[in-house]
Amino acid sequence: MLTYPAELKYVKSHEYVSVEGDIATIGITSFAADQLGDVTFVELPKVGKTFKNEEKFGVIESVKSVSDLYMPCGGEVTAVNDKLSAEPELVNSDCYGDGWMIKVKLSNKAELDEAMSADAYKEFVVE
Amino acid sequence: MVATALQETPLAAVHRSLGARMVDFAGWNMPVQYKSIIQEHTAVRERVGIFDVSHMGEFLVSGEDAHAFVQHMIANDLNRLTQPNMALYTQFVNEKGGTVDDLIVYRRSDDFLLVVNASNIEKDWNWIQSYAKQFKSLKLKNISDETALLALQGPKAVQLLSDLVGRDLSTSGSFSYGEGEVDGVKINFGRTGYTGEDGFEIFCATSHAEKLWKALLKGGEQYGIEPCGLGARDTLRLEAGLPLYGHELDDETSPLEAGLGWSVKLDKGEFVGSAALKKLKEKGLPKQCVCLRSEGKAQPRQSYEVYSNGQKVGDITSGALGIHVGYPLAFAFVKPELAKEGTALEVKIRETFVPAQVVRRPWYKRAK
Incomplete structure (x- = not known):
């Protein structure tokens, strides 16, 4: 099922951000997961690494394809979802829940002003 | 911009109604x-899966010279088909020893049926026609457009088709050919496939394809049948160590280099390409297709580079995560001295050199 929770922010490279205080949780949208098909491998950075907005932070592989993952905002990685190394399929089954990828400490919250709302993202992927 | 219309099999609408994701494969709109x-x-x-492979090509060869002609065109020995209703796997080889296509030849009561790759139908047709002139009593017919082909594959396939044709097919041998009727649709079938499993490839008239597809799906419900697309067909054939034309085989690559020497019968007498193959064998093969098992979870993929002690030694032609065996695997071409089982190599996956080992073909072999 393709869903786009209203409380999240979205970017054109199909990552979502969930913000709590100055911590952002990042993953890929259900649209992206569906397009990829069965996810088989997710390569994620180490805690402590800092990325700029739109910088590549990882790689996601499915049976048929391999894609880069891009930061929807800048920040320092504070947590990585280790579960994905043994269960990459969580990205398909629960992308907004157990299939999250990294948490970062936001370096500039204002960057998220440019991200899309759920409605805007939905319109973006329908096009 | 001029868009070229994709060809569709008679089942395209059925696939869409089942929610299939359709892609362009060799000019065909396929699930x-x-x-x-x-x-x-x-x-x-x-269990069992059903595939629409109607995009594949079918040629009929008949006439008094049919046997001599087919024998002249293929690398395997047609005399192995000692009676009608038997089939074999083989290749067309060009004058340089490269592979024009790989195919299955069915010996039927009055003719031979050749089943070729969809991407090569036109090339193969021109190829066999260019040699046909040397034979007097010969008729070639391209029946690709009027023929649908469904593959029924998996441990439950034999039981399922037996149920539907109303007779026990379990005693029919591997690579046998037969006929029957399913839900009023006349079918022919070979006990062949491209998945490493037992099963059948079933031919019927294009106009009856939908009826046959539905009857097989319905009859297969009790066995847990799934409609399967080209994605699974590719991961299944790869895990079973079966080459794919355009990847492990092409006009520049001989069946010997691709590891298909078992199906090349140089002692059967002359055939198209035999002189080049003999020469190649005498001189020694410049490259050889190997089976790799790589470490970790990242997938080796087509055109990734293969290294040995920091030197590039070859390229991946097909790669995947072995879904059943549970580790990443790939076909690669390397020099024969690196083709020995147990040879340690590396696959460059993005910026990382991932350790890989040459292993015995195939990665997956079903229990008999």
Whole structure:
């Protein structure tokens, strides 16, 4: 099922951000997961690494394809979802829940002003 | 911009109604997956799956010279088909020893049926016609457009087709050919496939394809049948160590280099390409197709580079996560001295050199 929770922010490279205080949780949208098909491998950075907005932070592989993952905002990685190394399929089954990828400490919250709302993202992927 | 219309099989609408994701494959609009490649792959390994492979080509060869002609065109020995209703796997080889196509030849009561790759139909047709002139009593017919082909594959396939044709097919041998009727549709079938599992490839008239597809799906419900797309077909054939034309085989690559020497019968007498193959064998093969097992979870993929002690030694031609065996695997071409089982190599996956080992072909072999 393709869903786009209203409380999240979205970017054109199909990552979502969930913000709590100055911590952002990042993953890929259900649209992206569906397009990829069965996810088989997710390569994620180490805690402590800092990325700029739109910088590549990882790689996601499915049976048929391999894609880069891009930061929807800048920040320092504070947590990585280790579960994905043994269960990459969580990205398909629960992308907004157990299939999250990294948490970062936001370096500039204002960057998220440019991200899309759920409605805007939905319109973006329908096009 | 001029868009070229994709060809469609008679089942395209059925695939769309089942929610298939359609892709362009060799000019054909084909289902790549229905729900999930992993689920479809697993269904075929454990139960039964059905594939629409109607895009493949079918040629009929008849006439008094049919046997001599087919024998002249293929690298395997047609005399192995000692009676009608038997089939064999083989290749057309060009004058340089490269592979024009790989195919299955069925010996039927009055003619030979050649089943070729969709991407090569036109090339193959021109190829066989260019040699046909040397034979007097010969008729070639391209029946690709009026023929649908469904593959029924998996441990439950024999039981399922037996139910539907109303007779026990379990005693029919591997690579046998037969006929029957399913729900009023006249079918022919070979006990062949491209998945590493037991099963059949079933021919019927294009106009009856939908009826046959539906009857097989319905009859297969009790066995947990899944419709399967080209995605699973590719991961299944790869895990079973079966080459794919355009990847492990092409006009520049001989069947010997691709590891298909078992099907090349140089002692059967002359055939098209035999002189080049003999020469190649005497001189020694410049490259050889090997089976790699790589470490970790990242997938080796087509055109990734293969290294040995920091030197580039070859390229991946097909790679995947072995869904059933559970580790990444790939076909690669390397020099023969690096083709020995146990040779340690590396696959460059993005910026990382991932350790890989040459292993015995195939990665997956079903229990008999």
